Amino acid sequence: MAEAYSGLVAATVRSLIVYPIKSCQGISLRRVPISSTGFRWDRQWLVVNSKGRAYTQRVEPRLALVGVELPSEAFSENWKPDKSSYLVIKAPGMSDLKVPLIRPTKTVDGVSVWEWSGSAVDEGAAAAEWFTSYLGKPSRLVRFNDASEVRNVDSNYAQGYKVMFADGYPFLLVSQGSMDALNSLLKEPVPVNRFRPNILVDGCEPFMEDVWAEIRINESTFRGVKLCSRCKVPTINQETAVAGPEPMETLLTFRSDKDLRQKNKSQKGKMYFGQNMVCSDSLNKGTGKMIKVGDPVFVLRTVASANDAPA
Known part of the structure; x- marks a missing residue:
């Protein structure tokens, strides 16, 4: 799998979302x-x-x-x-x-x-x-x-990168394929805003973002540094502010560390959806480079499976 996707166009940028105020709408x-x-x-x-x-x-x-x-x-x-x-x-x-x-x-x-x-x-x-x-x-x-x-990201996962009030990392990437796979299992589909990504991509197989160690979008290189473990926020309807059991109950049946990370002995009941990322341009105090909807996503480097991704 790693060989097949190296350097190929694996997806396309479908949406870009910025959240100026933490936990408010994007x-x-x-x-x-x-x-x-x-x-x-x-x-x-x-x-x-x-x-x-x-x-x-x-x-x-x-x-x-x-x-x-x-x-x-x-x-x-x-x-x-x-x-x-x-x-x-x-x-x-x-x-x-x-x-x-x-x-x-x-x-x-x-x-x-x-x-x-x-x-x-x-x-x-x-x-x-x-x-x-x-x-x-x-x-x-x-x-x-x-x-x-200065608020640095966890140096165990990425050295030299920083954020403002984001939970932990500068970017969160989710694929539409993953959303579609999840929604096919739910009685009531949920929109992607439950997961609050910065970058939504389309055109790849479900959960391929798990294995993306390095990708290029336009002229910028992004590195996947940590599978995103999810809190209760995806259970909150972003249009009503009312929480329910889904989609967490369903995700825990196939996206928990027990399912994805069987080699890891320190399983703590975490559930993963999306990939936390850093961008090399950010080390240069931001270069003014842009990414835009419609940009192709080139996969430069992968790991074999979610079991081998940092989490």
Whole structure:
């Protein structure tokens, strides 16, 4: 299998999604520039509680209903915001919130997401009041403070790469073939937004992304560094914010570490869907390179099976 796919066009980019605010809705785009931390604007903002701890859909599923908009030109090469540039935030029952894209000056300490803590830029009273009203508990909106903070990915899987407020890695890739295989087993199919990928590809066999160790899209090289173990977020309907048992119950019947990683003796009941990736361009602080919908995906290097992929 590894030999057959080496250097061949294995798939095509079907969708590209950026999530400016962690755990809120994504923005689907035709083309996206690569930055030093993933796609430009991805997970640059975070909603936190009164102690600075991250809110995510795991504990606040209503974040799924929060929509975000950025100026279309914000994804153009070398674009910089001015005083008339805003992140627009929308949610049911709420008036629109406009957050200036020009960076505010106030920083706050003690912001934390998973294992990381540091300072962040506070987006001010209006944003705090909006999210406090929407969630019904003290909340603030903060922006990653890239002027002074660095959040590195796990060096056991990738050296030198960094993210803003993403869970762990700059990119998550999922294939439509995998989605179709899963949905064929479900009584009610689920959309791909349950899995929150950055890159959705089409044209390959189900779960081929498991074995992609290195791929090329346009002029950029991506490396598969870790199978994505899934939390409860895929059980949350992104249109209603209501959680249910699926698709996790079904995935656990054929995508658990017990099924996929029989050589690994430290099985912990994890379930995998999608591949976490890094891009070599990000090591150069982002080159302004773009990938776009319709780009072919060339597979340069594979492993033999999911059992041999890092996880």
